[in-house]
Amino acid sequence: MLLIALLTGPAVQARTKLVALPQRDATVIRLDNPAATLIEEERILTLQKGLNKVDFSWQAVFVEADSIRLTILDHPEKVKLLNISYPPGEAALVWEIASEGDYAETVRISYLLYHIDRLVTYKAVADKDESKLDLKSYLILRNFSGEDFDKAKITLDYGDAFEVSTAHEETKQMLFLKAPTVPVTKVWTWDSARLPWDPEQVENQNIGIPVSYRIFNNKDSGLGQFALWGGKTRLFQDDGHESTIFLGEDNATIIPVGQKAELYIGDSRDIVVTQRKMKDAQINVRRNNGGGVVLFDTDELITAKIENFKDKPAVLTMIQHIPGQWEMEECNLEYKRKDAATLEFEIQLPARDDKGPATKELTMHYHRRNVRP
């Protein structure tokens, strides 16, 4: 509980708290910094000409004492905060305020308050053909600060402030963002460094290929006004029967404006990749005087078969890795070099037909250069 009181009597040591407690006016709870919540509250202090002592105390709330600030709003030139004293054994401070006149002075008291914070969660419902998401974001206000706030303005680092009351130990979920038509791309990703190459080697088990929804935080998505804070995201899909199914959930990381996010929802067993190394030979071998190999190149051939058993087309993102210095001799599919050792293929897979799965083949013939044993 926070208390503010005007004091009488000259001795600070024998402090007397008295007079009407000034009511808390406009209060802002600023939740833009996950590390600490800044509270700004306005109160009217009835100041008398001369020296005034104002006691600010708190009990069972978690206020950082050094962060407490007092801003004089009405007569900043005529009302001055002279010093601050901290009495022993109390969670309190005493402001000594000099006033050139009798004023009902509006002041703003701000302080960092702990154990009041916010979470952000998302709920997204994809349409039946998984081309759009109805995205909603919720603010979860958790107040375990020990303080009740009546009609406080909640301010995030974006969007308009909104008024809400929050009591100690109360958790409140509030819808604060709606984006009903966010374009979504479904992404299957097969990474040669993370998944088994040959399903035959995995006895009687499916190899799940991670499936994600890719969205952009931009105007085309009806977003792009501010960064989307990270939070738990639950994804559903319209099942076409006026109901939904739960697709999966992921923790979204912060999505700055203009950036994309991929929300992992589960693994697909309807796309199968079978990759094998068909050749791995040393060429251009250089030996030292003792006959030991000191330097060589390689001649390597990798093939991969990609099968789509789905009744819909799909785009598979295939990640391949070739370490060190290399040159591609021949590759039948187009790729993008993501970095020195990473190749990314976007492989368009038609839907399966009556004859069976749609199939694509990848062949990579490359040489690694200047390899040392």
Next chain:
Amino acid sequence: MAPAAVILLAAGVLFVVQSYWQNSAQTIEDKSVTHRLTQPAVSMAPEPVATKTEGLASVGVPATARIVPQEDIPDKPPFAPASAIELVVLPKPDQMQVTIYNSADLTLVRDTRKLTLKAGWNWLQFMWAETMIDPTSLSLRPLEYADKIDVQQLVYPARLQDIGRWLIRSKVEGSVSFEITYFISGLSWRAFYEGIISPDEKTMQLKNYVRVQNYSGQDYENVQTRLIIGQVHLLDQISLLAGRQYPYGPEVESGELESLDRGSKFKGLRDKDSQEKVDYFGLELNGPMGGLGGNRMAGGAFFYDFKEIAKEGLSDYFLYTIEGTEDLPNEWAKRLPSLDVSDIPIKSLYKYDEDRYGRQTVRFVSFANDSEHKLGTTPLPNGTMKLYRQVNDEQNTSYVGGADIKYIPVNEAVELNLGADTLVKVEPVLMDSRTENYLFNDKGDIAGWDEIETWHIKLTNTRDIPADFEVTRNFNTDSWDLDMTDIAAQVNYSKHDSQHARFTMVVAARTEHTFQYQVKKYCGTRKDVKSKQAQ
């Protein structure tokens, strides 16, 4: 220190003057300054003053001093008083001054008082029960009649604690000003800062406060308060010296002197480490002080204003003197404004340096303690800083973060590390790596080669204001060449040192920029070839 009787009995400093002169009995003329003291360590049944004061000099005597001839004073000092004192004089301090250091738990107390001496030999007793005074620091000197008053001894009596007795040989009879100085532990001060950044993040209002706290066990009233910035060298902690059983040792094992039933020296005084009260969430609930704010006369009208803090350099220290006097009650803390400067130009810089910050982009706010930044008159003491950003014209602010400020001499730059940023990013990507120009030794083994790396540095600014970047790259060798041909025109490059290159550029709001460089590193004997070519 008033009200003396109450405060001093509880915890504080006591004075007793006993004077001896020519064995002539004196009576106490001014009983208003004479009190009986009852303390467990020195208790003794009081007896009638007139009979007991034989051999003691008058203590309330003349307002003006009288000089007596040398031959009237016996050569041999009297034997030190026994372990009990029955006459206590509490002369009022005329002036008190505390000089508090921030680099050590050390405060120099300077206490000026009028003491009434008799001509001849005088014993002055100084008592400091329940305070943290270093007895080895006690010093007494007369501020007048220096050639006629000789402070000959300081005795720490046997079997008594927290007592020192000065033996004074005086040719002066009457009231004399003395200065007593000593070190005390438990008073401390620290600086801390508030910075309020303008909405465009180009300027800042900087406020500096000093917070003085008193856990010395003693109340200070109307003391001149001075604060020292600087690193002082101490051989012993003052709190340890204050806690010793015997001022200069030896340390006596517990139990050895049990038969003396002395008890713990600091019974009732709290452990220094536990003096900061901290709640169970680790937040500071309160600190130790109270007192009046500054008030000054101007133009005949009484008005109140902030207390000035005068700042001056002394040796390698800096001295802050708070205007007027302060009350520093025990266990209180007090915060005073020390600096308030607006419109200080600042610069935000996003740094990427894997050696120092790992793979994260760290935000810095910098300014300098110089006249260009509306500062530079005094060093800035070390302390913590809380940074806020003004978000509208109504002076509402947003908390940006906290940072530590080291001691900043005049004209030195200040750089505040606000930690990793989530909205501004630097991502270096190695796009190509190859080797060439192999050299082989006589055995046919590899002796030298060149490594060529091509890097893309992607700078992403998703904030709504431009961002300045500084990217430092370590090549882990001092033999390298950088191919600058592909670097975008707006990127500035400098060789930072033998192994590091540094790139700076500004990226507009909500945009990305990628620049590229190619570095060629000369390895093994290729390094020698390269250096010969350079010669």
